Amino acid sequence: MALPTATESETFNLNHIYFASIPGSQHEQTSAISDRGDGHTIGTISRSVSPSVGNSDDLSTSSSSSNSTHSFNPQASSFKPMSWSLFPPPTAARQFELRKVEGKGLGLFATSYIPAGTRVICEAPLLQIPDNALHLAWGPYCRLSNDQKKAFDVLHHFKPEHLNTEQVSRTFLVDVNDSSLDEEDVEELIQDQARVMGTFACNNFQAAKGLAVFETTSRLNHSCVPNVQHSWNPSIKQLTVYATRDIHADEELCTTYLGGPGVYYVRSQRIELLRSSYGFTCTCPACADNTGISEGRRQLMANIAYGLQVYQYGGQGQESVPYVPATPVMALKQAEDLICMLLDEGIFSLELCKAYRMASTVALAAKNWEKARDYALDEADIERNCLGPEVADLIKVGAAALCWIEQVRMCLVKAKVYQPEQKLKRRKNPAHTSKPLKPMATPNMPSPRKKAKASAKKQAQKAQLSAEREAKAAEKRAKFEAEEEERREVAKRAEFEKNYPALRA
Numbered sequence: 001m002a003l004p005t006a007t008e009s010e011t012f013n014l015n016h017i018y019f020a021s022i023p024g025s026q027h028e029q030t031s032a033i034s035d036r037g038d039g040h041t042i043g044t045i046s047r048s049v050s051p052s053v054g055n056s057d058d059l060s061t062s063s064s065s066s067n068s069t070h071s072f073n074p075q076a077s078s079f080k081p082m083s084w085s086l087f088p089p090p091t092a093a094r095q096f097e098l099r100k101v102e103g104k105g106l107g108l109f110a111t112s113y114i115p116a117g118t119r120v121i122c123e124a125p126l127l128q129i130p131d132n133a134l135h136l137a138w139g140p141y142c143r144l145s146n147d148q149k150k151a152f153d154v155l156h157h158f159k160p161e162h163l164n165t166e167q168v169s170r171t172f173l174v175d176v177n178d179s180s181l182d183e184e185d186v187e188e189l190i191q192d193q194a195r196v197m198g199t200f201a202c203n204n205f206q207a208a209k210g211l212a213v214f215e216t217t218s219r220l221n222h223s224c225v226p227n228v229q230h231s232w233n234p235s236i237k238q239l240t241v242y243a244t245r246d247i248h249a250d251e252e253l254c255t256t257y258l259g260g261p262g263v264y265y266v267r268s269q270r271i272e273l274l275r276s277s278y279g280f281t282c283t284c285p286a287c288a289d290n291t292g293i294s295e296g297r298r299q300l301m302a303n304i305a306y307g308l309q310v311y312q313y314g315g316q317g318q319e320s321v322p323y324v325p326a327t328p329v330m331a332l333k334q335a336e337d338l339i340c341m342l343l344d345e346g347i348f349s350l351e352l353c354k355a356y357r358m359a360s361t362v363a364l365a366a367k368n369w370e371k372a373r374d375y376a377l378d379e380a381d382i383e384r385n386c387l388g389p390e391v392a393d394l395i396k397v398g399a400a401a402l403c404w405i406e407q408v409r410m411c412l413v414k415a416k417v418y419q420p421e422q423k424l425k426r427r428k429n430p431a432h433t434s435k436p437l438k439p440m441a442t443p444n445m446p447s448p449r450k451k452a453k454a455s456a457k458k459q460a461q462k463a464q465l466s467a468e469r470e471a472k473a474a475e476k477r478a479k480f481e482a483e484e485e486e487r488r489e490v491a492k493r494a495e496f497e498k499n500y501p502a503l504r505a
């Protein structure tokens with residue numbers, strides 16, 4: 001779906017918001033290594049996960065508040081990443097079915113219990129275009145077989161506000177000078193092309209470097225608290241959908257249309273994006289929450305994530321960015337808070353992986369070897385739940401969690417806390433299951449960094465005052481001594497003249 005825009009540029013506009021969003025920052029270069037297409041990365045895994053939100057705009061232009069008592073995540077306190085040896089193989093049998101949902105059209109529902117980490121869909125595109133330009137869909141559509149056309153035509157149709165599909169059709173597709181077409185034919189063709197583009201726009205996901213519509217995956221509805229993760233897997237050239245948490249029978253499978261960083265958008269931003277590009281108002285638990293807890297938590301998460309990003313990769317005007325930790329220890333604490341808040345929001349997506357990677361990275365800097373190891377292992381578990389075991393493409397570019405584990409292991413060996421041949425092992429109690437979720441500071445509380453800044457400023461003012469006082473006293477002393485000296489000189493001279501009157505000039 002040229003789903004509303006979790007594109008990078010959009011993310012930049014939400015300027016307080018998030019990691020991969022600092023144009024020209026060091027991170028931007030780092031992320032390129034691991035990016036699988038949507039650009040939302042923080043130096044860790046990121047496949048083409050965004051349902052291509054807003055990616056076809058170019059075409060259209062042709063015209064801790066982590067409050068554990070209020071968690072959307074029923075598994076926040078008991079969640080255990082799946083042990084690798086228990087990891088289920090990709091399932092062949094469908095564990096879901098298409099059902100009508102009040103106010104949403106059709107949707108996919110679990111027909112049985114689906115444990116976290118299960119691959120629920122693995123699907124090749126029905127209709128794929130190589131770029132983010134919707135008019136490219138017409139040619140491949142015409143080449144579909146009749147059955148495939150039928151499958152495409154029955155998908156949901158919505159024309160996003162920002163797309164003038166008729167105009168696009170006139171500009172790019174219809175040859176109005178074609179004498180074999182009369183006016184009626186042209187109008188009919190334009191309407192047909194506009195229909196195909198509209199359907200493509202609201203059903204596509206990122207695939208390879210372009211976009212694709214899928215017979216099954218395109219039936220997934222949106223939630224800001226998704227329970228599945230979709231991603232394009234270039235190794236197998238298919239889109240996979242994994243259950244990121246345990247899903248009960250009859251529960252709806254929902255992904256996010258907002259891409260990874262959509263987690264950090266506030267409600268008004270999410271609602272506007274979804275309304276303009278998909279024509280619906282989200283009623284997921286996060287959007288329906290009127291207590292302000294989710295909203296505050298997401299704002300705080302956004303600020304903390306951005307502060308950590310600036311801390312690690314630098315950024316423009318970073319003095320004015322709140323929540324930039326001053327030390328590795330503070331950074332670790334913030335990364336841990338971010339993890340707790342993501343868990344409380346019920347987010348088990350690749351954003352959680354990124355937070356674990358950040359925690360592990362700053363733990364290394366803080367020489368907290370145990371946490372560096374534990375968070376690296378946690379990241380691998382979540383990555384496995386989100387992307388499955390087929391991450392050859394990520395391994396190839398060194399972005400997979402497994403690669404990070406090896407880097408951490410080498411650091412531990414270098415620090416002489418591990419033997420050269422020793423493997424990283426999971427500790428008995430994973431941090432996020434044994435650690436009680438701490439209530440977070442409310443968003444308007446001064447951050448530790450702000451506090452430290454204020455106190456440093458006060459100290460500097462004090463020091464300047466006392467230096468000024470000191471200088472004034474020294475000046476006074478010098479003046480007094482000069483006068484004394486002069487007085488002594490005059491007295492000496494008078495004495496001299498008195499004793500030797502003959503020498504008087």
Ligand SMILES: C[S@@+](CC[C@H](N)C(=O)[O-])C[C@H]1O[C@@H](n2cnc3c(N)ncnc32)[C@H](O)[C@@H]1O
Pocket residue numbers: 001103104105106107155156158202203218219220221222223277278279280281282283284
């Ligand atoms: C990719 S389709 C999803 C499947 C669609 N419901 C169908 O019937 O085929 C996207 C469309 O589904 C609907 N939709 C998706 N998520 C929704 C939600 N959370 N609430 C209401 N409608 C939703 C919107 O109409 C949107 O344009």
